[in-house]
Amino acid sequence: MERKYPHLTSPITVAGVTFRNRMFSAPMGGTDITNDGCIGPKSTAFYELRSKGGAGAVTVSECMVHESDGSHAYRLNPAILNSLACATYTADAIRRHGGMPSLELSHSGMFAGTYMTDKTKQKTMKQWGPMDTVRPDGVEVQGMTKDMIDEIVKSYGDVAAMAKRAGFEMIMIHGGHGWLINQFLSPLFNQRTDEYGGSLENRCRLAKEILTSVREAVG
Numbered sequence: 001m002e003r004k005y006p007h008l009t010s011p012i013t014v015a016g017v018t019f020r021n022r023m024f025s026a027p028m029g030g031t032d033i034t035n036d037g038c039i040g041p042k043s044t045a046f047y048e049l050r051s052k053g054g055a056g057a058v059t060v061s062e063c064m065v066h067e068s069d070g071s072h073a074y075r076l077n078p079a080i081l082n083s084l085a086c087a088t089y090t091a092d093a094i095r096r097h098g099g100m101p102s103l104e105l106s107h108s109g110m111f112a113g114t115y116m117t118d119k120t121k122q123k124t125m126k127q128w129g130p131m132d133t134v135r136p137d138g139v140e141v142q143g144m145t146k147d148m149i150d151e152i153v154k155s156y157g158d159v160a161a162m163a164k165r166a167g168f169e170m171i172m173i174h175g176g177h178g179w180l181i182n183q184f185l186s187p188l189f190n191q192r193t194d195e196y197g198g199s200l201e202n203r204c205r206l207a208k209e210i211l212t213s214v215r216e217a218v219g
């Protein structure tokens with residue numbers, strides 16, 4: 001019988017990392033995030049189980065790269081030693097069953113705080129997006145300056161380098177679901193008149209700069 005996906009269960013090596021098969025567990029965020037942005041024990045157990053179940057790679061979801069995103073989410077912040085310890089522990093929990101630990105990097109941009117458990121806090125947060133605007137829920141958004149963009153691009157690289165040190169072998173960059181990169185790609189949310197807005201090439205610029213920053217940081 002001809003198999004539809006004959007290579008699905010065979011190993012594959014990508015950029016020096018060998019995955020035991022080609023089935024990768026998609027990022028799924030847990031809600032037991034500690035106040036200092038650490039991955040909670042239930043989430044770690046969830047990711048560990050995906051690896052135990054046989055996934056070739058397991059992606060830990062949505063680590064926020066910069067403090068301008070005040071969402072209640074994971075962080076890798078050298079000032080918070082515990083955040084590095086928890087990430088290292090989670091990467092190890094995945095790896096000990098043979099799956100490759102992967103970390104998703106994100107910035108929520110103008111929709112930061114969407115998942116806040118305390119919705120009143122959400123209204124007092126400063127929001128940063130491609131443009132000055134007011135969100136449908138009445139929250140004011142400030143357009144990012146070039147300096148702010150540069151800082152965020154750098155922070156993707158900085159956090160990727162920390163993830164590597166914590167034992168992650170793969171980085172997933174969140175470009176969807178309406179978050180920051182997606183906001184810049186969108187001609188609806190991004191009507192900037194500088195080199196980050198207008199043409200498709202300009203709207204892709206932030207994504208490309210982030211990819212370059214991460215690649216330079218992880219080698």
Ligand SMILES: Cc1cc2nc3c(=O)[nH]c(=O)nc-3n(C[C@H](O)[C@H](O)[C@H](O)COP(=O)(O)O)c2cc1C
Pocket residue numbers: 026027028029061062104174
């Ligand atoms: C509970 C849950 C949490 C999720 N969290 C994230 C997330 O943090 N980041 C992300 O990129 N996708 C997230 N997703 C989307 C999944 O990674 C995946 O893209 C989506 O479920 C579609 O894949 P599927 O058709 O195999 O379910 C989540 C999905 C679920 C069900």
